[in-house]
Amino acid sequence: MPQTETSARALRRAGWLAGLLPLAGLWVGVALWAAPGIGARVVAEGESIAATTFTNGEPWLRIAARGRDLVAQGEAPDEAGRATVLARLAALDGPRRIVSEIGLVETAAPFQWAATWTGGTGVTLEGSRPVEIGRKALEVEVTGAIGAGTPLRDAARAARGAPPDFSAAATFLAARLPSLAPGAKAVLTDTVLSLSGEAVDLAAYDALRTALSRPPDGFSLGKVEILPPRITDYRLALARTGTGAVLTGYVPSEAARQMALAMARTLTEGGPVEDRLQAARGLPGSVEPQDLIAFMGKLAGLIQAGEVTYAGGAVSVKGDAIDPQAIPEAQALQTEGRPAGVAAGTVTLAAKPLSPYRVSLRRTPEALTVSGHLPDEETRRRVLAALRQRVFREPVIDRTRLADGAPTGLANALDGAATMLSTLATGEAVLTDRSLSLTGESLYPEAADRAPNRVSTLLPAGWTGEVAVSAKEADTRRDGESCRQGVAAATATADWRFAVGSTALTPAFYPGLDALAALAKTCPDLRVAVSGPADPPGAKPPPTEEPKKPAKDGEKKPAEKKAGKAKAEKAPEPVPEAKPPEEENSGLARQRAQALMEYLLQAGMRPGQVAAGPDRGAGPATVALAP
CATH class of the missing domain: 3.40.1520.20 (hypothetical protein tt1634)
Known part of the structure; x- marks a missing residue:
């Protein structure tokens, strides 16, 4: 084939291609120009159907376009309503297809609604919203509580089972979100309110604590996890003012605050304690708050007036020491008693005469x-x-x-x-x-x-x-039978045994005796007889070693005394006549009964309510109803 004919055919094919490209561009341009119009027309036709689905002042059906697809959203009141709407949408001329995201209104149990604070991007709502409240109406209330113009992404679905006054609780929670950093979450589960997040600053933290102490009527607080704000200049101080104390600075938690207050009240022995503490984070992770507070309390116990301060990672103490030995004690604590992660600060103490003593x-x-x-x-x-x-x-x-x-x-x-x-x-x-x-x-x-x-x-x-x-306020009076039963109960398990030769009470005596004394206050006519026991025949107390006394000036030492005795003859000293064992044991029994009676009188029994009973043989002491 001649070369000229081949070239001609190639040119004709290139011409066709060159002509198709403008046509394709023209088609794409027309499609792009027409698509928004088609989408708008499709949405308008869908919204005309949505307008017929009004409940609670708002249509439950929502329409959106995805290209030429029509997306139907919302919660239908029942299956028939959903089917009717989808059939009407399918009959429209224009949508390529109908994408159904329509749910059904159901009963939510538990009924849970959540709002997540995203900061600059607003709030995301999830869970269930009351079917009785329109979507838009609830959104207006929520954004009004947070701040007008707050962006809102509402993914909550209409449901039955909402608690009464749902709106009040939802807006109460929503109003707390701007005081928290992004990521905070508020949850309403039936009638329980929960909130978590980090406070944006100290003022916001205090405001949150105040607000959460008064939830809406009919609602209670559930899980509340509000982290205090983080600060860089972390400090804590306890100042003693003689009769009282003042706490200032920061604590990482409410538990740490209560520990610091308890420590200050112990130091002042009931004196006034002023609480100026604020919750904040910033204490190094290497320092345990309870160890730091306990250490500061030990130093504060060594001053009459002054201040113990934790600042810059170190603890310092200044002021008037309670006595001269307190100064080296404070220095020793700084050297040997500091908790992990805490540096030693300065000790600036002066010893002054105690005033008052x-x-x-x-x-x-x-x-x-x-x-x-x-x-x-x-x-x-x-x-x-x-x-x-x-x-x-x-x-x-x-x-x-x-x-x-x-x-x-x-x-x-x-x-x-x-x-x-x-x-x-x-x-x-x-x-x-x-x-x-x-x-x-x-x-x-x-x-x-x-x-x-x-x-x-x-x-x-x-x-x-x-x-x-x-x-002391008188207790309720008991009847006679109840009093007798009380005595029996107090003595039933008691095992009041004395050590051989001893009249001292041991801790085993106290529960039963205390119960009797308490009973006597509500039984004014109660009379008991206390009997002390004797020791078993032949029983001997354990030997006790006589303490050795040092020889006084001029007094002979034991060795010298022994040598002197060898030279001098002394007449034997008369030996006192021993008492019969029966008489000695009887005296011991009466002494033990007296010790028990003294305890009961000290514990609150009146003198006329307790008397000595007959002596007992070996065994435990007894308390019996007196005739």
Whole structure:
């Protein structure tokens, strides 16, 4: 074939291709130009059908276009309604196909609605919304609570089973979201409100705590996990002001706040504690909050007035030490007692004379605690011995320290205070310089009435006393049969056995005796007889070693005495006549009965309610109803 003819055919084919390209472009352009019009027409026709599906003032059917596809959304009230709408949409001229995303209104159990705060992109709603409330109406309420113009993505579906006042609860939760960082979530499950997220700042955290303390009527709080904001300048301080304390700075949680408050109240022994703490994060992960607070409390216990501060990762203390030995104690704590992750700060303490000089005796059902200062070890031993002789049930806890400057007559005043306190069920005796303040609750009105006059007779010259003692409220009176049953119950399992040769009560005695004393307060006609036991025949107490006394100046040592005895003859000393075993055992039984009676009287029984019964042989002590 000639080359010219081949070239001609190639040119004709190229011409056809060149002509098709403009036609294809023209077709695409017409399609792109016409598509929006077709989509708009399809949507308009679909919306005309949606307009006929009104419930609660709004159509339940929603129409959207995806190209030439028509998407139907919403929740139909029933299956027939859904089928009718889909049939009408299918009859439209124009949609390529109908995509059904129509659900049915069902009962949600539990009924749950959730709102997730996304910050700049607004709020996403999920779960169920009440079928009785229109979608748009609820969206208006939610955005109004958050802030007008807030973007909203509503994926919630209409359902039955919503609690009454759903809108009030939903808007209450929605209003909290702007105070939280993006990612926060509010959930309403039936009538329970839950909220989680991180507060944007300290003011928002406090506002959230206040708002959540008052949920809408008919609703309660469920899981609330609000993280405090994170700050860089994390600090915590405890200032002692003599009679009280002030807490400032930050704590990472409510539990840490309560621990700090409890520590401050213990230090002030009931004095005023001002809480200025704020919740915030920022404490290094290497520091345990409870360890830090406990450490600061130990340092604060060594100052009369001043401040313990955690700042910049270190703990410092400054102020007036409670006594001279407190300064090296604080320095030792900084060296050896610091918790992990905490650096040692400065110790700036001055030792000043104690003013006022103060000692307190506090009696509770659990213990009798002595705190404050005493002048020397001898006074401490005397005070503790006097207290242990006057109380039986509670342990005596010693928290005193030694310091100079005690007022004249302090030891005698403490003896008087111990005597008064032993007659109270609960109370406190505070000795400040030369004055005694006694407060508490007496077991009987008569004892409360006598207390103001009695205190002046127990104090040394130059001391003053102030008394505020009230009578304990009488318990409900029980009938005779109930009282007898109570005695039987209190003594049924009691095993009151004394050590050989001893009259001391052991802890095993206390539960049964305390139960009897409590019973006597509600049984005024109750009378019991206490019988002490004798030791078994031939029983001997364990030997006790005599303490060796050091030889005084001028006194001969044991070896010298022995040599002297070899030279000098001494007449044998007369041996006292031994008592018969029966008489000795009888005396021991009566002493044990007396010890039990004294305990019951101290515990609250009246003198006429308890008496000594016949002595018993070997075995446990007994308490029986008196005739």
